[in-house]
Amino acid sequence: MNTVETIFSVLDTSCAVLKKELDITYLEALVETGDNVFEGNVLQSNLPTSAIERLNREYQKLSEEQYKGEEMRKAFQLCLLKGMKEGVQANHEMTPDAVGLFTGYLFHKFLKDKQHITVLDPAVGTANLLTTVFNTAPKGTTMQGYGVEVDELLLRLAFVNANLQRLGIEFFHQDGLGALYIDPVDAVICDLPVGYYPNELRAAQYQLCADTGLSYTHHLLIEQSIKHTKEGGYVFFLIPNFLFDSEQAAKLHTFLKEHTYIQGLLQLPVSMFKNEKNAKSIFVLQKKGADAKAPKQAMLAELPSFSKVQAMESMVKQIEEWFQQNK
Template structure:
């Protein structure tokens, strides 16, 4: 028996392969095209031959999207995107691993438990995989969400991904370190793009700009995110473990002390990464505001392997206890 995710992935994969040949485009572009077709239940590309158009329509007809859950749709689409990314990966086209996205969703829902309505921003939205994972795990809340990314293909995939899951996300195809036309957010989530930011002229607007040479993009993203967060709002970043040991970390430290309180730092299991240099953590900040108090002690933990159910249950209990004492839940 195939699972719903496998069935849906096969549809995306087979139809994208047909479109890739017909349109003479990359597999990843074809995934965006076929996702659009699935959403409309039709073949939108005029260049497709009559024979293949018939074949595609038949495939699309056989799949009824409303029989699948959002998470099934997201996972199947993600598998097709990952296949496409393997073909021509640029370093910044790395998708947040699923286990991390799910854990991030759990943490976001814990911190936003009391919110009935909230606004979420992901300033490095990519294909919207992380953002839709979080949205799918916030049932019963009124959520407005925004995503921005400089890469036009990734934004197209994000748009198709959001449509297929019926998640009304407002997407912006732009350099996220330029001014954003979004409401201030209650929550920012971001798998920080790590590296140097090439636009020195724009970087010069930021407090965290480098004294000389290029500035760190990941530092500027933290500053930009805080700028677009409401007072008392929460920020959840996936950060490189080297964030506080780099040559510009003293400046970052001072800036964070002024602007935010650190709620937590959760180190992801080493087993998830090729080497120590690639290792990441979830960094949780709260923007300073009138009623914001720093926790007596921040939520600090080294997470066990996500596949180790027992150790994860112990960790979840510790996190629950922290919330009970710090957040009085």
Template sequence: MATLTFDELYRCIDKGAMRIEKQTDVTYLEAIAKVGEIIFQDRTGQVDETDEELLRILSQIDSESLERETVRKVFQMCVLKGMKGAVQPHHSMTPDAVSLFASYLINKVTSKQTSPVRVLDLAVGTGNLLTTILNHSPLNMEASGFEADETLLQIAYMNANLQKHQIDLFHQDSLQVALAPGELVVTDLPIGYYPKDEVASTYDLKAEEGHAYIHHLMIEQGIRSLHPGGYALYLVPNFLFESDQAESLHAYLKEHTTILALLQLPKTMFNEKQHGKSFLLVQKKSEKTIVPRHALLAELPSFDKKEALADMMKQINKWFEEELKL
């Protein structure tokens, strides 16, 4: 069976998901996960024979011949379609260009690693960010992710399986778990208040009054779960250091980490200014860490402007070489 192109695979999965959505009264997002499960388990021959159309659609897909990046991008497109009709405000996905830039930064900080690296995503969502990093890293990575939303986790599980990645996925709130230490944390942080005050009270970044911010608590949890010298890359709101609890966050980061970079994503990516995000790259303090003379602070150009982006990456590469010897 020939390897399907991006368009062919998308059409198959989209048609299959729409058919399942219509026949079983589930959401399109849930149907995507179901299609992925059927493909992975190679169960096309076990589909209800009365539904000959679904059988015909899915029988075109050979799971063994699928290419990782094609799978990831196709399911990303399907998920984006599903999220347009989703009513849950927390259903979102890290955009492709952002995930690819994250993998570039991760490859910079791990460029001298030779042994396997443990990478953790505290809010894995559909797995797009994590699998992008795995697909573009030359290293052997042991990955794990936490997600409280069952539908998103099902898609992440299917995504990992079809891309042939061994990822330990947990249907849990990552703030309530004691995590084994690793070398990397990468998370597109959820933003807002965390309602579980009892859990928040066990963190240094708990609020003095009212609820703590979930994005603050996840930053602390990520740093807790790093070996000394480990790196954390977070997607954070641009107002991170301007909120009413920002002073305690900055003090915590200064005590436990070296802030390496704060890179603001292009403004054109966001419809409204308050939704803008940045990459925050920190390293957990250790005796061997190199402290740069100055942090890398920049506003990234539009990812569509290739020349400007290439120039920015040259500047970033120079900073890593001169300041961190990477």
């Protein structure tokens, strides 16, 4: 058994015990067992002695196992995927692993001159994308993160996820479109939730609110993210491919032109998505500022399937060349 399998086995087995004894869902049990592992103790005092002994036997396997943060992230992600099969809402979908790793690669290429990076995810979910970006940081780079999430269960999972990986991330339980009491950051990353935003009063405070009817959540989050980025800082969005096809696209285009320089748009392989309509791209922007400038040419590409090694190597080579010419 490799380390990821060992961690998954411990978390999964202990989740099953807690789920049964406490009559809770698998994901709720994952929060409970994650807290136990982090604290090095069984925190649920109302359990029968046999269950506590069983849990301690499992946790003992982890204390003997020295693991890296990325190994814990992968094992935790496997548990999340299992728990989400119980009946997942659309907003509980996780960013695919390969996408997270590729976003992390791009993130650190753009921010390579910074030794300490502050990063915000205003719709953090279970923090899989945010923690992947932390774990792909080059040696010698330190990071401080902020995650905002309105869904309480997702936020608790994100908190446990980051704790178990020993990452410096602060979490806020609130709507990412409300007032954020977070200083501007070097970079924002976000797998944008797509849809209409129900709070019309709050939407009206944004430049990108709809002229009539409901505004798009994803448009408002783009504006919020740019607002919370330092001048010259970067934003990395996972956007729906239809972003610039909607009736509100012209307004978005004008806003982006006014406040940012488009650095890149990389279309993810359509084969990654069950439905072509849900296909996404990685959209990279730089907020305007004294040291910011538009690239000679934006990085535009259709990414090959991540499983096609030669095609991916060729794509990475092209990206490296783009950085040499534009950065």
